[in-house]
Amino acid sequence: MADKKRIDEVTGFETTGHVWDDDLEELNKPLPKWWLYVLYASIIWAIGYWVLYPAWPLASDYTRGYLGYSQRAVVMEQVAAGKAAQAQFRDAIGKAELAEIQNKPDLLNFALAGGKAAFGDNCAPCHGRGAEGSMGYPNLNDDDWIWGGDLAAIERTIRHGIRSADADTRAGDMPKFGTDKLLEPAQIDDVAEHVLSLSGKASDQEAAIRGAAVFAENCTACHGETGKGNLELGAPNLIDGIWLYGTDKTDIVTSIETGRGGVMPPWHTRLDDVTIKQLAVYVHALGGGQ
Ligand code: HEC
Ligand code: HEC
Structure with a gap:
């Protein structure tokens, strides 16, 4: 075998010494070195990854990896950070007068966003998604108010309701x-x-x-x-x-x-102070507000 190795004149490559049909010889052309090194590096990287990160499914669990990394934990951290950032704003809104909230752009934006969300959850069933109202449920977009459209009046209406069971309800039959x-x-x-x-x-x-x-x-x-x-x-x-x-x-x-006698429930028993303030600012902004 070994003596059959020779340099092929046409290509200049060494042959492997394998010969078929007497004159068909195989050239010795191994994988390029760089390619092999990349392959070895990938293997090492993969093993490292398996050790450090969650990788292999097990019967009822999975290999957790040395670093203890988890995407869920990352998301939870981000959510917690978001909540902490919100807490600052909620704190500030809790302490501020309604008019002050309107005068501070970052508080105002936060109140409008929170108010809009709370409105969708609590008020839209009666007043409509866009607060456009319907028969018996006032439109809150026009600047026409039954009980008053300044910030304090709106807040009071939301807090205590109209012809409701609340002690401080708006009443008038x-x-x-x-x-x-x-x-x-x-x-x-x-x-x-x-x-x-x-x-x-x-x-x-x-x-x-x-x-x-x-x-x-x-x-x-x-x-x-x-x-x-x-x-x-x-x-x-x-x-x-x-x-x-x-x-x-x-x-x-x-x-x-x-005599009709439309009823709106009071909200201070169901929503916290900050949410009610956000709603007052939001509703006031909708109607132009008095
Ligand atoms: C169960 C239905 C119902 C829900 C829910 C409801 N409202 Fe009302 N709301 C009414 C009715 C009915 C009136 C009008 C009562 C009347 O004066 O005849 C009213 C009136 C108002 C007014 C007074 C409008 C004016 O012209 O003075 C405001 C402000 C208001 N609602 C805000 C809200 C907000 C904010 C929410 C959510 C937190 C809400 N409402 C949820 C039924 C509802
Ligand atoms: C004691 C006070 C009071 C008296 C007196 C009174 N109203 Fe009213 N009226 C109200 C209140 C409060 C409402 C709103 C009822 C509601 O929101 O459910 C209302 C609502 C109305 C509405 C409905 C308005 C709308 O926007 O749909 C009409 C119409 C009306 N009244 C006409 C009259 C007429 C006519 C009289 C006299 C015959 C009269 N009212 C006497 C208090 C009164």
């Missing part, structure tokens, strides 16, 4: 003029026409004129001489064309007959 027979059906029809005329919508002018007298006698105590409402009593403005209970005459007649 409209008489049930129909149910309790305080007015005749004809009078209710007339005063409904008058109410429509207040926002320029009456269809029966004569009834509206008769209704004005009924209004002056029965309604102004709460809705005011001109019908512009009263925030203290939660009596809505009747002249702005924005309706809580619908724009049709039948809706208005129903309001007069039943």
Whole structure:
């Protein structure tokens, strides 16, 4: 064998000495050295990795690796760091007056983001995702307020609710003029026409004129001489064309007959102080705020 090794004239490579069919010789061309070294290095690296990091599945566990690394632990650390950063802001919001929060951009941003999230979780079922409201649930985007739209008023409404069981609830009931027979059906029809005329919508002018007298006698105590409402009593403005209970005459007649009496729960029993403040700032920002 060994004597059959020779230098091939054409390529200049040594042959291995293997010969087939008498004249077919094999050139000795091993893997390049660099390639082998890369292979060995990869093997060493892989073994090192197995030792240091989690690698091999076992029957009910896995090899944990010498460094004890775990992606879950890394995420938990990041979450904890995020919470710590939040804690700073929550602390600051807890101590600040509502107006101060509005004046500090970083606190304001944090309050708006937190308020938006809390609104989606707690308020959207009634007021809508975009706070656009619906029949019986006020739109919080317009700058038209039943109970007041400055920061303090909004916070109070959220904290204690409306016609709720809370001791400090916002309260104010409209008489049930129909149910309790305080007015005749004809009078209710007339005063409904008058109410429509207040926002320029009456269809029966004569009834509206008769209704004005009924209004002056029965309604102004709460809705005011001109019908512009009263925030203290939660009596809505009747002249702005924005309706809580619908724009049709039948809706208005129903309001007069039943007094409605919308209820909103109090939130200080369910949400912490910081969240309520965030919500007040968020809602105030939605409506432009008074
Ligand atoms: C169960 C339904 C319900 C939920 C939930 C609810 N609200 Fe209300 N909210 C109402 C009703 C009904 C009114 C109007 C009551 C009335 O005056 O007739 C109202 C009124 C308000 C008002 C007063 C608007 C004005 O014009 O003065 C604010 C502010 C408000 N809600 C904010 C919130 C916030 C913030 C949340 C979430 C923490 C929330 N609401 C959750 C039903 C709800
Ligand atoms: C004691 C106070 C009080 C008196 C008196 C009163 N209201 Fe009201 N009115 C309210 C309150 C409070 C509401 C809001 C009810 C609610 O939010 O559920 C209201 C709501 C209404 C609404 C619904 C408004 C909307 O946006 O949908 C109409 C219409 C209305 N009143 C008309 C009248 C008329 C007409 C009279 C007189 C016949 C009258 N009210 C007398 C307190 C009063």
